[in-house]
């Protein structure tokens with residue numbers, strides 16, 4: 543090969559090298575631009591509440607109304623991302639199983655009166671740590687729940703069979719609250735206490751009553767899983783009837799998590815289209831008989847499951863996870879949780895009942911004013927009366 547040819551070849555190589563270098567530089571530049579877009583995204587996340595960093599509450603305006611979200615004052619006094627579960631039976635353990643996979647919590651404390659049960663659940667969950675986002679799991683007792691951001695109560699007895707109503711559990715489960723609430727409030731005075739134990743609405747009212755009558759120093763919030771699960775069941779049954787993805791079906795159950803609950807037919811829709819209209823457009827039958835069947839299957843779904851496998855737990859576990867996400871991410875998600883002080887329809891303020899509520903870092907932030915039909919308003923009031931009679935008897 544002549545020297546000239548070699549030089550030309552080297553020049554060609556250099557030129558190829560320069561081209562590659564240029565391409566590399568421009569790819570690097572593109573990546574940098576991309577990653578700076580990423581940081582823009584994280585700014586957006588922070589705005590919508592996904593960022594866990596807490597601002598100084600004194601520098602915050604009133605948040606929700608002016609569109610900017612905030613970390614509530616109590617969070618300063620909590621271990622952020624610390625969740626405790628009291629009661630590691632079927633519901634508590636199903637929730638724990640989905641929680642550790644979600645990456646939402648940093649610390650999980652599990653407590654059960656049955657120490658063997660707690661030990662078994664602790665070991666089983668811990669053996670999954672290689673496969674899930676980082677989280678520390680601890681088996682403990684009530685004092686280990688100190689400064690939790692969220693305490694989920696799933697301790698207690700469940701319906702012994704399909705013929706026992708949720709309301710019949712009341713005395714047995716109220717006794718558990720008498721025992722655990724004063725200590726929980728003492729060790730975690732800023733926590734959000736989320737109740738799943740039945741009868742859930744009564745137990746939320748009763749927890750508030752314990753705090754009030756015993757004059758306990760509590761700066762957190764109390765709420766219940768309410769009709770979040772019932773609404774999910776309702777949406778599933780509607781989605782099956784209309785053969786539409788459940789994500790596009792909007793329907794809710796309000797009232798007691800129990801026999802007096804009711805569907806809000808007047809507002810149910812598929813992608814904004816009233817159900818009747820959707821049915822008409824798509825040649826799907828939809829009449830009073832079908833509505834009755836869908837609601838009956840919603841209301842008695844738990845009985846159906848209990849009569850087959852003895853208890854319900856997966857869907858309630860995920861309902862609790864959804865509420866957890868709203869609280870930990872301060873996301874202002876509308877959920878049909880149970881809480882007291884519903885400002886509408888003449889509901890007694892002591893009655894805790896399932897109703898669409900804006901849920902964020904400090905539990906229930908506000909209630910949505912629904913345009914219910916006369917019949918629905920009546921049904922909702924009647925459901926509240928059922929609960930009020932029991933609360934008054936405790």
Ligand SMILES: NC(=O)c1ccc[n+]([C@@H]2O[C@H](COP(=O)([O-])OP(=O)(O)OC[C@H]3O[C@@H](n4cnc5c(N)ncnc54)[C@H](O)[C@@H]3O)[C@@H](O)[C@H]2O)c1
Nearest residue numbers: 629630631632633654655656697698699700738739740858
């Ligand atoms: N809100 C809902 O939508 C919903 C859905 C399903 C079940 N539930 C309710 O959840 C509750 C739990 O149901 P489950 O199927 O998990 O019952 P389970 O019997 O499997 O578990 C209950 C656990 O609570 C423990 N426990 C009892 N007293 C305790 C105490 N003082 N401190 C700590 N732990 C204690 C028991 O040892 C047991 O492990 C029931 O009341 C059930 O009706 C609610």
